[in-house]
Every structure is written in C-alpha cells, then in structure tokens.
Amino acid sequence: MNRTIRPDAVLVQAVIAGALSFAHLHDLAEAAGQDGWKAWAYPVSVDLLLVAAWRRLRTGHTRRLAWCWFLVALVASLGANVATAGFLDLANAPAWLRFLVAGWPALAFLGGTLLAHNPADVSADPAQDLAPTPDEPSTPEVELQRDDEPAPAPELPAAPVAAATAPAVPPALLAHAQKIADTHQATTGDPIDRDALRVRLGLPAPMADAIATQLQLT
Numbered sequence: 001m002n003r004t005i006r007p008d009a010v011l012v013q014a015v016i017a018g019a020l021s022f023a024h025l026h027d028l029a030e031a032a033g034q035d036g037w038k039a040w041a042y043p044v045s046v047d048l049l050l051v052a053a054w055r056r057l058r059t060g061h062t063r064r065l066a067w068c069w070f071l072v073a074l075v076a077s078l079g080a081n082v083a084t085a086g087f088l089d090l091a092n093a094p095a096w097l098r099f100l101v102a103g104w105p106a107l108a109f110l111g112g113t114l115l116a117h118n119p120a121d122v123s124a125d126p127a128q129d130l131a132p133t134p135d136e137p138s139t140p141e142v143e144l145q146r147d148d149e150p151a152p153a154p155e156l157p158a159a160p161v162a163a164a165t166a167p168a169v170p171p172a173l174l175a176h177a178q179k180i181a182d183t184h185q186a187t188t189g190d191p192i193d194r195d196a197l198r199v200r201l202g203l204p205a206p207m208a209d210a211i212a213t214q215l216q217l218t
Helices: 009-031 037-059 063-087 095-117 126-130 161-165 171-188 194-201 205-215
Strands: none
Touching: 009 037, 009 063, 009 095, 037 063, 037 095, 063 095, 171 194, 171 205, 194 205
C-alpha cells in the first residue's frame, strides 16, 4: 500500500523555530565563555526544561510551579534569540551575561528536580473536599441494616412444657418396648400399663413415660 508523504506546515515551522533557537542559545553560551560540548549542552538544557514545564501544565498538577519554570525557560530562549540579533556585542560579552550563563545549570537542575518530584496540588481547604456537592445529595443519618448481619429470627409460640422437657427416645429402644408390650398382651390378654413397662425396661420415669406416650399406654 503506497502512502503519500504530506509535509505538515506546523511541524515544519516547529522544526525551523527549534533549530534557530537551538543555534542562538549555542552562540550565546559560546560568547559567554562556554566552549566545546558545554556550549551545545545549554540549548538542550533550556529546551528540556521548557518541555518538562509544558508537560506539567498539560497534566494539571502543580500548575503554578509549572507556569513559573515555563516562563523561566521561555525567557532564556527568547533572550538568546534577541541577544544574538545584534543587541549585544557578543565579541565582548558583559559580565552580567557571563554570570547568567554560568548560573543557568544550577537553576535548570533546580527547576527540573522540582517539576519531576513535586506532588500534585492539594486543595487549600480540606473541609471543602469533604462537603457534598450540590448534585450529590447528602445521605440521611438513619440506621440501616448491614447486608452481612443476619435477620432477626421470627418469634415462635412457646412449646408445651411437657414436650420441651420430654427426652428423645431412640428408635431401637422404642421397638424393644413395643415388643415387650405385645408379648405382655399376648400372654395376659391385657395391655401393659406404664408402671409395668417401666419396671420391665428398668428406665427412669421420664424416659418410660415418653415411651408409654408414644405407645399410647395408660
């Protein structure tokens, strides 16, 4: 697939402006006594500080600090463009220009460090962050039941005292008692009573009464 390369006018303009500003900063640093690689490092430092400040402005954090260092880098760049246009005698650079150029690395280092490590802006009034917004109604102060709390159990009618205190009868014991009652009735012709069943089983009165109740004995 063939793609047509179309030059972007804005991009071309940015490249030309950046190259001219870069060259002006280099010439100014060289005129102030910074020769060799040091003269090339000054425009890189100014442009990096300008980009770092602009990035902080775009992210919305520490806007005052970002504006401050953005203006510092912009003044340094514009100052170099104006100074190299014939307003200063670069062959005999004044003392104040040498002073500014010599102090720029420390200033740029301070600005870059603050922009890189300064935390985000915090609201001036902490109570303002806690206040409800007009679109967000405040929650009424009512006591709500949590989802993880068990619901209260419904009240059940009280069971009879006799049924509540009656012991549980094992099925095997109940079957044995039924067998004794059937044998007694088959032998004597009369159903066995509670007292006789309790004596035959040798059980306490509550257990024997519970068995007799289930066998419907008198």
